[in-house]
Amino acid sequence: MNTYALAITGSGGAGVVTAGTLLLNAAARAGYYGWMLKSFGPQIRGGESSVMLYLSDAPIERVLDRFDLLLGLDWKGFERFADEVPLHDNAVVWHDSHAHPPELLQRCSLRALPLNDTARTFDKGRINMVATGALAAELGLPLDAVQDAVHKLLSRKGDAVVEAGQQQVAAGHALIETPSAPLRNWHRQTTPRWVAAGNPLTGLGLLRGGVRFVSAYPITPATDLLEWLAPRLPTQSGVLIQAEDELAAINMAIGASFTGTPAATATSGPGLALMTEGIGLAIASETPVTLINVNRGGPSTGIPTKSEQSDLETLLFAPHGDSPHIVVAPLGFSDLAPTAQWAAYLADRLQTVAMVASEQALAQASAIVEPVPDLGLQAERLRPAGKACRYAPTESGVSPMPLPALDDARYVADGLEHTECGVPSSFATDHRAQLEKRQRKLETFDYGARALAWEGPEDPDTVLIAIGSLWPTAVAVADERTTAGHPTAVLGPRLLMPLPAEQIDARLAQARQVWVLENNHSAQLYHYLRGHLNTPLHSFAQPGPLPIQAGEVLAALEETP
Amino acid sequence: MTAFANDYKSDIHPVWCPGCGHFMVLRALTQSLAWLELDKNSTAIFSGIGCSSRLPAYVDTYGFHGLHGRALPLATGAKLAHPELNVIVVSGDGDAYAIGGNHFLHACRRNLDMTLIVMDNAVYGMTKGQPSPTTEPDWKSKLAPQGTHLRPFKPAAMALSAGASFVARGFAGNPAELSKLITAGIQHRGFSFIEVLSPCVTFRPEELNWRHEAEPLDAPPTDDLCTAMHNLLNHHHLTTGIYYQADLPVWTPDTAEPVPLQQLEEDFQP
Ligand SMILES: Cc1ncc(C[n+]2csc(CCOP(=O)(O)OP(=O)(O)O)c2C)c(N)n1
Ligand code: SF4
Numbered sequence: 126m127n128t129y130a131l132a133i134t135g136s137g138g139a140g141v142v143t144a145g146t147l148l149l150n151a152a153a154r155a156g157y158y159g160w161m162l163k164s165f166g167p168q169i170r171g172g173e174s175s176v177m178l179y180l181s182d183a184p185i186e187r188v189l190d191r192f193d194l195l196l197g198l199d200w201k202g203f204e205r206f207a208d209e210v211p212l213h214d215n216a217v218v219w220h221d222s223h224a225h226p227p228e229l230l231q232r233c234s235l236r237a238l239p240l241n242d243t244a245r246t247f248d249k250g251r252i253n254m255v256a257t258g259a260l261a262a263e264l265g266l267p268l269d270a271v272q273d274a275v276h277k278l279l280s281r282k283g284d285a286v287v288e289a290g291q292q293q294v295a296a297g298h299a300l301i302e303t304p305s306a307p308l309r310n311w312h313r314q315t316t317p318r319w320v321a322a323g324n325p326l327t328g329l330g331l332l333r334g335g336v337r338f339v340s341a342y343p344i345t346p347a348t349d350l351l352e353w354l355a356p357r358l359p360t361q362s363g364v365l366i367q368a369e370d371e372l373a374a375i376n377m378a379i380g381a382s383f384t385g386t387p388a389a390t391a392t393s394g395p396g397l398a399l400m401t402e403g404i405g406l407a408i409a410s411e412t413p414v415t416l417i418n419v420n421r422g423g424p425s426t427g428i429p430t431k432s433e434q435s436d437l438e439t440l441l442f443a444p445h446g447d448s449p450h451i452v453v454a455p456l457g458f459s460d461l462a463p464t465a466q467w468a469a470y471l472a473d474r475l476q477t478v479a480m481v482a483s484e485q486a487l488a489q490a491s492a493i494v495e496p497v498p499d500l501g502l503q504a505e506r507l508r509p510a511g512k513a514c515r516y517a518p519t520e521s522g523v524s525p526m527p528l529p530a531l532d533d534a535r536y537v538a539d540g541l542e543h544t545e546c547g548v549p550s551s552f553a554t555d556h557r558a559q560l561e562k563r564q565r566k567l568e569t570f571d572y573g574a575r576a577l578a579w580e581g582p583e584d585p586d587t588v589l590i591a592i593g594s595l596w597p598t599a600v601a602v603a604d605e606r607t608t609a610g611h612p613t614a615v616l617g618p619r620l621l622m623p624l625p626a627e628q629i630d631a632r633l634a635q636a637r638q639v640w641v642l643e644n645n646h647s648a649q650l651y652h653y654l655r656g657h658l659n660t661p662l663h664s665f666a667q668p669g670p671l672p673i674q675a676g677e678v679l680a681a682l683e684e685t686p
Numbered sequence: 687m688t689a690f691a692n693d694y695k696s697d698i699h700p701v702w703c704p705g706c707g708h709f710m711v712l713r714a715l716t717q718s719l720a721w722l723e724l725d726k727n728s729t730a731i732f733s734g735i736g737c738s739s740r741l742p743a744y745v746d747t748y749g750f751h752g753l754h755g756r757a758l759p760l761a762t763g764a765k766l767a768h769p770e771l772n773v774i775v776v777s778g779d780g781d782a783y784a785i786g787g788n789h790f791l792h793a794c795r796r797n798l799d800m801t802l803i804v805m806d807n808a809v810y811g812m813t814k815g816q817p818s819p820t821t822e823p824d825w826k827s828k829l830a831p832q833g834t835h836l837r838p839f840k841p842a843a844m845a846l847s848a849g850a851s852f853v854a855r856g857f858a859g860n861p862a863e864l865s866k867l868i869t870a871g872i873q874h875r876g877f878s879f880i881e882v883l884s885p886c887v888t889f890r891p892e893e894l895n896w897r898h899e900a901e902p903l904d905a906p907p908t909d910d911l912c913t914a915m916h917n918l919l920n921h922h923h924l925t926t927g928i929y930y931q932a933d934l935p936v937w938t939p940d941t942a943e944p945v946p947l948q949q950l951e952e953d954f955q956p
Contacts, residue, residue, distance in 0.1 A: 329950065357950055359940045362944060364767060373788075377763030377766075379760060380759065380763025381766060381767035537742050537749035548698060
């Protein structure tokens with residue numbers, strides 16, 4: 126697998142994200158794979174920003190340890206990103222002839238380019254378009270692939286704008302006379318692929334799973350999921366409503382679901398905290414709801430624009446009382462849509478809350494991926510044939526759920542403990558029967574092969590356990606160790622609650638050492654697994670906002686005999 | 687076939703104290719449902735938590751007894767997902783104006799076609815006698831031994847300014863009039879707010895005197911906001927009737943031409 130990592134940074138308005146997006150799309154058209162992260166300073170608008178672009182000739186959904194090239198359109202606020210852009214010893218730093226890189230980059234090999242001067246030769250010329258052309262040339266991306274990407278991005282602004290953009294890209298391309306062009310030697314594939322961001326893919330998963338009602342309150346980094354759904358849900362006869370707060374958002378979803386419409390909400394840490402009581406209501410009243418939590422840095426308002434895996438314990442344990450529910454985690458970026466779809470299906474099948482542990486690092490990343498298949502799973506409700514008691518005990522624990530206007534089996538849904546017919550009750554027998562039923566329905570369900578993923582040799586010496594953005598990193602670490610003679614595999618518990626503990630222990634039985642990798646400070650996944658597994662575990666836990674790199678994990682493993 | 691109020695009562699016995707005003711609200715509401723002959727299966731009553739919020743269990747329609755303060759969002763979700771449903775929300779003064787105050791304002795503003803009945807007894811009944819946002823400043827209780835020193839909310843005036851299109855006040859001691867108000871509220875297209883003075887005989891026995899003070903509003907319903915506000919603020923708080931009824935836009939979610947789901951995947955073509 127060949128890889129190339131480049132970062133582009135600049136102040137607000139410089140067009141860093143546009144340059145990254147154009148290169149990513151061009152790489153997709155040319156038959157490569159890629160992964161792109163954006164990073165912004167704290168200003169709401171117009172602050173400095175940077176994009177990290179990782180290109181490869183094989184699917185890639187993770188950060189690489191070092192960058193090959195750094196381009197500064199200017200250097201305002203670069204210190205803020207310096208930590209996020211570790212450079213190779215032989216990395217090159219490009220800069221505009223009029224903007225000299227800061228002190229900390231002086232020991233790198235620098236290259237000045239007349240980017241601004243070239244842009245100024247055009248009416249309303251833009252430095253980022255010239256830079257895009259220059260970078261494409263240096264990488265060895267075909268010019269026509271970039272021009273097509275420009276066309277796609279700008280076509281709604283009219284032909285003149287497209288043409289001007291393309292001329293500036295061509296002028297930038299011509300600046301690089303002897304490119305190193307590493308991509309030219311890579312294998313190119315002509316199979317179809319998508320260029321997508323994580324939140325929209327999650328939204329697609331919800332729609333595929335049958336969700337037709339979404340209520341939510343804006344919060345970074347979940348908002349763009351809602352914004353993707355807003356114009357699209359109505360095309361599927363669905364409804365999206367911006368609630369007055371997260372308390373309303375979760376309760377609106379419960380109300381919609383009560384009428385039979387599969388419903389979801391999306392939020393991030395602070396909103397999740399406000400939804401907690403509502404989550405308990407959905408669990409107790411057995412009203413299905415799918416909840417997407419896009420984890421940002423916590424606690425409290427934390428680091429809104431950066432990633433972490435620190436809401437895990439909240440997802441698992443937030444609702445008070447004994448409140449079994451479902452928590453699923455995507456294994457990497459391409460798993461966002463299938464996991465959201467699976468969650469929507471599970472919520473309705475099991476009449477409970479299904480939570481998806483998404484993360485900023487996945488949700489706001491963009492990638493070139495193979496088209497993400499539809500699992501064919503759709504929310505479906507078990508309905509009564511005639512009169513029925515709403516919470517009647519059944520073997521599976523799932524009781525038929527009558528729907529207003531459709532079923533002649535009226536009942537009052539209740540968060541108070543209730544009898545099997547929904548009448549409030551504080552009797553021990555009713556409480557035990559209902560608790561047992563709400564637990565049983567989750568534990569006896571056959572979740573199938575999706576519950577656990579395994580990648581690597583069947584008989585490994587070392588097993589890594591990882592979810593979310595760390596799954597692809599763990600797979601890369603395992604590959605490298607296996608090649609180096611230490612057979613290493615990765616286990617991904619997509620189904621975190623209810624945890625298939627026996628199955629996991631069985632898979633881990635032969636391993637000499639098992640490591641739990643996670644992006645938080647208190648080793649939440651490690652402690653959760655320790656509470657349920659018999660296998661001894663080691664922990665590698667590191668908080669955000671920096672992504673965990675394969676090299677760091679490899680080093681930690683090597684230090685431990 | 688004429689329907690009777692009793693046809694709409696469930697066979698569950700209320701937990702309320704004998705003499706509680708909420709019994710009369712139940713009677714008036716079931717009378718309205720019977721009068722309107724609403725289809726039981728197509729009607730749902732949503733509530734929060736409180737003595738008043740126990741009401742859905744006593745009516746033979748669909749219902750949802752949710753969280754303290756969150757009845758309106760539940761009802762909003764249900765109505766948007768299923769617009770043909772007859773949606774009624776019952777609440778208390780603590781439920782609607784304290785913990786659920788924000789939802790009250792936003793539900794008025796959205797003006798969805800539903801009816802909110804708030805049973806106001808100026809006290810938290812269920813938690814045994816604490817002051818609510820409509821309690822008088824000098825009313826003494828265990829939690830506020832010297833009174834709250836806070837002026838009470840004027841919920842009807844709040845509803846008017848927040849955008850409700852039907853605002854009325856009734857009294858549990860006059861169930862015949864109350865039933866007429868509720869019927870008019872259900873028939874009204876838009877968000878109907880009915881403030882019901884409903885004595886708590888256990889923690890505010892002095893409220894039994896309301897029956898001597900309550901009197902009908904001497905003005906017709908108006909669709910003029912200024913007049914309605916004037917009528918509200920110029921009559922004492924036990925004056926019952928329809929203060930405001932206007933034909934205001936009901937919020938509707940965005941709609942769009944249907945497209946096959948696969949077509950949305952085109953977004954992701956490079
Ligand atoms: C989140 C939450 N906080 C507090 C309570 C306790 N609680 C239950 S009912 C209630 C007040 C109810 O008062 P009101 O709405 O006026 O209704 P009433 O009982 O007087 O009819 C309170 C504070 C609760 N159930 N949930
Ligand atoms: S405590 Fe008051 S409000 Fe509650 S049931 Fe008794 S009388 Fe009614």
